[in-house]
Amino acid sequence: DQQVKQNSPSLSVQEGRISILNCDYTNSMFDYFLWYKKYPAEGPTFLISISSIKDKNEDGRFTVFLNKSAKHLSLHIVPSQPGDSAVYFCAASQQTGANNLFFGTGTRLTVIP
Amino acid sequence: DVKVTQSSRYLVKRTGEKVFLECVQDMDHENMFWYRQDPGLGLRLIYFSYDVKMKEKGDIPEGYSVSREKKERFSLILESASTNQTSMYLCASRTGSTEAFFGQGTRLTVV
Numbered sequence: 001d002q003q004v005k006q007n008s009p010s011l012s013v014q015e016g017r018i019s020i021l022n023c024d025y026t027n028s029m030f031d032y033f034l035w036y037k038k039y040p041a042e043g044p045t046f047l048i049s050i051s052s053i054k055d056k057n058e059d060g061r062f063t064v065f066l067n068k069s070a071k072h073l074s075l076h077i078v079p080s081q082p083g084d085s086a087v088y089f090c091a092a093s094q095q096t097g098a099n100n101l102f103f104g105t106g107t108r109l110t111v112i113p
Numbered sequence: 114d115v116k117v118t119q120s121s122r123y124l125v126k127r128t129g130e131k132v133f134l135e136c137v138q139d140m141d142h143e144n145m146f147w148y149r150q151d152p153g154l155g156l157r158l159i160y161f162s163y164d165v166k167m168k169e170k171g172d173i174p175e176g177y178s179v180s181r182e183k184k185e186r187f188s189l190i191l192e193s194a195s196t197n198q199t200s201m202y203l204c205a206s207r208t209g210s211t212e213a214f215f216g217q218g219t220r221l222t223v224v
Contacts, residue, residue, distance in 0.1 A: 006155075009153070032210050034212055034213075036215075041122075041218065041220065042217055042218060043117070043203055043205075043215030043216050043217045043218045044156070044203070044215045045215070046212040046213070046214070049212055089155060089156060091213075093210060094210075095209075095210035096210070099144045099161075099163060099207060099209070099210065100146075100158060100161060100171070101146070101158075101205075101207070101213050102158075103148070103155050103156040103157075104155055105153060105154060105155035106155050106156075
């Protein structure tokens with residue numbers, strides 16, 4: 001059973017606009033969340049993370065929001081750029097105990113120039 | 114600069130062959146992982162290791178085994194390759210609850 005879900009397989013956004021990628025999780029023990037970006041034929045690269053003690057973390061154009069009660073997180077990219085076109089994966093883990101990272105199925109973002 | 118290196122970018126193997134995928138990290142991380150990525154299925158965990166000679170099954174271990182004889186090296190073994198094991202294989206390493214670092218991936222095709 002998928003513990004981390006990304007229900008939108010794809011998203012298209014105009015350059016300069018906001019991209020919002022969503023992620024839901026089912027395991028209430030998860031307390032650390034990450035976003036990765038992946039280009040074809042390359043490994044995923046880490047973008048940004050958030051601990052469950054926060055509800056927002058910002059790094060340049062990237063902001064992650066966490067809603068623990070809804071078990072939902074989102075990644076906002078503002079402004080979107082054509083180079084942001086990639087597959088984005090959401091991941092979750094527990095900060096103590098097992099160190100597995102559980103990944104969602106990914107959302108393919110296309111930023112249209 | 115942190116580095117996870119997978120031995121091959123592309124591999125083509127025949128059905129029934131034994132296949133070795135090697136991964137080396139230079140960050141002294143205790144945790145190492147093997148995932149496979151397939152369209153629409155995301156990254157699925159095959160095996161992980163939290164210490165030398167230690168291994169744990171992930172979500173899809175069938176048809177695979179692993180070896181971790183040294184801290185920096187984690188090998189994935191396909192005992193008898195089958196066409197349904199054609200996939201992108203990704204190795205990662207991690208320390209504690211920080212982010213995981215991935216290798217560049219190995220695109221394996223089994224014919």
